[in-house]
Amino acid sequence: MFKLTPFSASPRKRDDFVDFYDVLDDFFSTSPFRTMKHDTFKIDVRDEDKFYAIEADLPGVERDEVKVSYDDQTLSISVERKEEKEDKDTDGKYLHRERRVCSMKRSIYLPEVDPAKIKARLEDGVLKVLAEKTEAQASGYVIDVE
Numbered sequence: 001m002f003k004l005t006p007f008s009a010s011p012r013k014r015d016d017f018v019d020f021y022d023v024l025d026d027f028f029s030t031s032p033f034r035t036m037k038h039d040t041f042k043i044d045v046r047d048e049d050k051f052y053a054i055e056a057d058l059p060g061v062e063r064d065e066v067k068v069s070y071d072d073q074t075l076s077i078s079v080e081r082k083e084e085k086e087d088k089d090t091d092g093k094y095l096h097r098e099r100r101v102c103s104m105k106r107s108i109y110l111p112e113v114d115p116a117k118i119k120a121r122l123e124d125g126v127l128k129v130l131a132e133k134t135e136a137q138a139s140g141y142v143i144d145v146e
Contacts, residue, residue, distance in 0.1 A: 040104050041079065052110050052131040059125035066122055068129060068143040070115040075131060078105040115141030
């Protein structure tokens with residue numbers, strides 16, 4: 001009735017070339033879906049004169065699922081999502097029910113940033129972070145996402 005395949009549809013013997021095979025799978029894959037094991041989001045970082053501009057692609061992610069923090073000259077962007085899917089027949093009995101928790105995190109080394117002046121905005125599935133450069137350093141700071 002249902003075909004459920006956990007993690008990867010192509011089980012492979014693990015050996016020294018596993019990372020190489022994963023790169024090939026990602027490059028030549030005709031499927032738009034990545035495996036849960038390697039699921040992550042893409043980021044772009046630009047070094048402007050007075051600030052760093054970071055953009056992260058987060059389609060379908062809500063603002064409350066995103067956490068942006070700065071600690072020890074490292075900007076971290078993390079996402080935690082909880083999804084639940086339910087299919088019922090006419091009697092209300094389950095034929096299929098799934099739950100999924102997914103978390104992803106990316107960290108970027110950004111020296112000489114004032115954490116109090118970091119701004120983050122999630123709009124149309126793209127997180128935009130502007131980190132103003134300065135000589136002042138602080139430790140452990142959480143940035144509000146607008």
